[in-house]
Structure formats: C-alpha cells, structure tokens
Amino acid sequence: MSELDLNKKTSEMLANSKANVKNSKKDFTRPEDELREVVAPDGSIIKINPLYDYFSDEKPKEELPRGGVVEKFLNWARAESIWVLGFGTGCGSIEIPPLVTPRFDMFRYGVQMRPTPRQSNAFIISGYLSVKTLKRVIRTYEQMPSPKYILALGSCTINGGMYYDSYSTINRLDKYIPVDVYIAGCMPRPEALLHGFVKLKELIKAGKAEKANEYARNFDEYKANQKKIIKDWNMPDYNW
C-alpha cells in the first residue's frame, strides 16, 4: 500500500471512528494518544492516530454454534473444563482462594484458574465494580476467546447492593457485559460459588450459554452504555 493510500485510509478511519465522539464536557485525551503528524525520511507526512494504528478495531462477529451431535459433545467438553481468569474485581474475590483448598476443591469439577485472558473462558465478576475497574474488565473480557461465560458474584452486580448510591460503582452489570449466571448474596459463601459453576455447566450443556454471541449482536448498545460512564475512553472500540 502506498503512503497516499495509507494517509487516505487513516483520515477515513478518523472520520468514522467512534472515539472522537465526545461524551463529556472535558477532554481526557492523554498526550501520547493525540493525533500527530510524522515526517518520514523521504519527506512525506504521515498522520498517526495512536489508538487506531496499533490495534485492530474490527467489530466482533457472531460465531454461531454448528449444532447437532458434534456441538453437544463439544459443549460437554466445554462444561467439564472451565478455566477461570484470575482477576478479582472487588471484595468478593476473597471467596475465590478457598475454592482451591481441600474443603471446597473446585478441581474435581473441572474448574481451574488461568493467569491470562487468552486461555480462560470464564470470568468471575466478584462483587462491586467501580467504573475504573469496569474499563479493565471490558478490555479483559474482549480479549477472552469465545465461547466465554461470565459469573456475577454478589448482590452488587445485580442491583448495586449496598453501593447502590455510590458515585463510582455501577448498579447493573448486565447493561455493560452479558452475564450468564448470577450468584446472589453479600457475600456468597464458596459453596454458592460452586453451585454457580454447576449451574453454568448445566447451561453450557443445554447450549444456552451463548452470551458472547449476544454481546456481538448487541455490540453497539453495549458500547453506548459503556461509553456513557467511561468518559476517558482511551482505547480501541474492541480489544482483540
């Protein structure tokens, strides 16, 4: 691709990009994210938009299940091998460590912790979620490979719990990311969390845990909700 095309493409992308939509009175762009022009060694000028040049901003696609016996078999395998991301988002994450101890032992249900979002397919949102954490949660959730599941732990994810009137924590998690299983309580005991895993297994085996596709289908709606509260949106629209 010649430089002329590249420049044209960049300017088109800038015109279409949603990141330029202002949700706020203030401008939160960091200096390193600002648009800039760089002079190439041969004298031509290249426009750079750091947020869009380093990342792919392609929207997620629906990856529909193939159906039939094969899909049922694969769903059984997915249900029996749930890899949970080790990311504690709130106070509820204190309920996760007991799961690896002899008393609760989640390994016998095929549940394991994984350290990186690329290798995990279940995400426990543990308790209250502040807007600051929500931003990281969205980034992490979008990096997980599909099919992916979300367990919402605690009352705070359902209606805000005891933080319903706080300026910094969200009330309803399902407005921002799709939730498969809610585990109510403040705090739920580890047994409740294990029951949540069993419930999730039932959903996966029945082929009903397709929330990743729901996220892709209603992508614009979810993004609008997310951008309404994350005012310093300094990341691409979809984080591959």
Add this chain to the structure above:
Amino acid sequence: MKSFIEKLNSKYVLQEVVYQRDDLVFAAIKKENAIDAITYLRDYEDFTHLVLMSCVDWIEDGKYQLLYLLHNPILKNDIGIKVYIDRENPEMVSAHHLWKSIWTYQREMHEAFGIVFPGSPRLKENFVVEGWDEIPFMRRDFDTHEYAEKTYFPRGNRKSNDPAEYMRKKLYPSQPVTAKQRKDDK
C-alpha cells in the same frame, strides 16, 4: 503537653485548642502561618511523622477544614493542626517539600474537593476516579444518590429491611412480640 502548647501559642496564634487526650491536641492555625508552624514542629519539635492529612467540608460556614495530624516519635505525642480555607476559592499553600507522602494526600484533596495546592507535584493526575467531569465528588453539595440514579441504570423496586426486624418476622414468627418491638413496628 500543656506547656508545649503555651509555648507554641506564643509563637503562632492558636485557636480552638482541644485537649483530646493526654497525648493528643487539636488546634487551629491561620492559613498564612500554617505551613510555617508545621515546618517549625517538624524541624525543631521532633514532630517528624505525618500521620495523615484530611479535609472536612463545612458547607454551612462556607469553609473547608484541612487537618494535618503530626506525630512525635520520641515523646509519643500527636498534634492535629486545623486550617480553615475559603470554600469559594479553595487554595492552600503546598507542603510537598516537607514530606513526600503528602503529595498523594494533596492529589486526593484536589480530586475529591477541588482544593488547589500550587506547586504540588502530580497534582492533576487521577487518584481514585478516572475521567470525572462533574463537581468534585466529596463536596457536600454533590448529590451522589441522584448522580447514581441518573447514570448507572438503577434496577427499580429496591426494598430495604431492618435486619433485626426482618429476621424476627422471618425466622421466629411464633415468638411473642415485646411492647418495645410493637412500638418500633409502628
């Protein structure tokens, strides 16, 4: 402690002196003299440790009250220096040169109350919230409930119960109700 406070009073004019405990005294100092007094306390009177710095919003008086709590590790004494500043134009002399830990406190004050400390390093950086564009959230004229309802999609029909009463009704319905409880129910 009392003699020390009298000595300090002769140097800087102290107001509202409160002897909270044997080893804890609160005193208000004028804004112009405050950092001077804190420097004197740190360098000459061994109050070398900054325990905390906090802020109170006296909205009725139109004032912010800053509190510098200092600790003397030799005599095991604490002194709290209160400083009143104007609420309309909140500005305070920065103390970042005295303790490095005060940078973070001043950053927090700036974000939560909008108080300006000229010259304080990293003052404008985010501390707790990111991308905040309302008035500072710890000010008492900021209605956090209203903001949450407006912003975070509240789930309707939210009900609250008094835990003691709820448990009595739910778990022990057959137990006789005392006169006091009957009065509370009404």
Add this chain to the structure above:
Amino acid sequence: MNIYVKLAYTLLGLLIVINWGMLMGATMRKIGARMAGRHGIPFHQPWINLLKNFSTRTTITHGIMYYLGPVFRLSGGVGLFLFMPMVFTGAVDGPWTNFSFEGDLVLILYFQVFGMLGMALGAGEGGHPYSAMGIARGLAQHAAVELPLTLAIVSIAIQYDTLSIYKIVEAQQGSILNWVLFTNPFAAAAIILAMLGALGHSPFNLVKAPNEILIGPATEYEGTYLGFMMTAGAVIHVMEAVLFMNLVFGGANSWLELIVKSFLIYFWSVFVGMVFPRFKIEQSITWFFKVPFVLGVLAILMYSF
C-alpha cells in the same frame, strides 16, 4: 523390516506416547492433590482440556512465527520420538525402535533445544512483554541444564564408544549391574540431577508456573495453539523420561517396563517438586553450575584418561 510396516509401528507408538503422557500428567496432578488433602482433577481431565481448547471458536494471530511456535514445539517432541528406540527387541530394525540410527544421540540433543527455540520465536512475535521475559528465563535455565546433561552424555558415549542410543541400551542388557547407573555413576548422577531441570517441575518451573509472571512463553497462546502445546508437552515429558531411561536405567524390554520406568523417572521429578519450593532463576542456574556440572566434569575426566 518393510518401511511401511515400520511407519505403522511408529505412528502407533506415537499414539501410545501421547496418551501415556497425558495420563501421566493427570496422575501426577492427582498425587499432588492427594498430598494437599484434595480430590484433585479426574483422570480424564487432560483429554477434556484438549478437546475444549480445540473447540474454541476465536483464534487470533500475531503473524507467521506465532503460528509456527507451537508447531516447532510439537515437531521438537515428535522429533525426539522419531529417532528414539522405545523398546529393546534385539534387532536395530525391530518394531519399536522407530528410526534410530548410528549417531542419533547428537540429533536427540538437538531436538531437545528445538522446541524451546521455536517457542522463543513464537512468543517473541506474540509481543507480550511477559512472554519475552518468560522465554529469556527459559533459555537461560535451559542452557544451564544442557551443559551438565551434554557432559554426562559425552562421557557415556566415550564409555561405550558409540553415538547410537540403541547400542548404549544394548550394552546395558543382561544384568542390572550393567546399567550406566552402576558402570558410570558420576555421569548417572549428573543426568539424574539435570533431569529435574529438563522435566521442569517444581524447583525449576519458574518459566511456566501459572502463578509466576503470568504463564511465561504461553501468555498469548489460546485455543488450538494451546492444544498443540499441551500435546507437545505430553510427548516431550514422556520422551525426556524415555531418553534418561535408555541412557541410565538400561532401556525397556517391553511397553510395560517402559511405562513403569518412565513413570518412576517422572515421579522422581514430581517428588522433588513436592518437597522443595520454587527456585528463582539465578538460584536454579547457580545450582546447576554447582552440582550437576561438577559431576558432569568428573564423569568426563574419568573416561578421558
């Protein structure tokens, strides 16, 4: 033997090795769980994990080397298998000797590093800083492991005057006292200690332990790539155990003997891992240079004069 028959035997052997590797991994995790007083994973968990990883719908690529990383690792494992005589049957072109030939010892040593180098290239293109850190640690430790291992293997080669694994196994037949373990104790000791690093269990698992800097080289790998790497891991674990069995513990006369011996060799590293906590990378490198390296030098000196 007809080449096609041999190929069929080799493929069957590979199938056995993959499944045995996964079962062995599950057994060791089960043993670890029982030591902690837990039930632990079911025995069939590795196969389910593999199936799940291959059924992941999203795949993300970072470039060609990113694809090739797991492929290199798997081909490193399969390469180890292809040129390794598995079961001693009395003839060089017997059914389970695979494609063993004169001089395969050198090739096997090369294939041990091959998977690691492939991972280094793949993880480097993944672009995650933690992968780069993991691979730098991995290569540093691998170099420290390879040095005593190579010294000991050269000592064994000098001892039997051959570079063929098959001939080394052949020389150890007859009595248990013919094993290298007794005929060349210094080389055997160096190999048994260096083996801990090669198998990569607890004191020396800083590179790929999930609770260290993420998960090391595999940080960016997911789904099918991870499935490939898990398969490769199963093969490599068995093949390392079989290599040490052939070199030190007199080879195997039947599949049953191979399974028992490789299990015990693998269990040795797991046993050490259960007892000792994890080393930092500089600690483990220092340790490899202090103990196994000195033993390896002694083994060389014994047969040089």
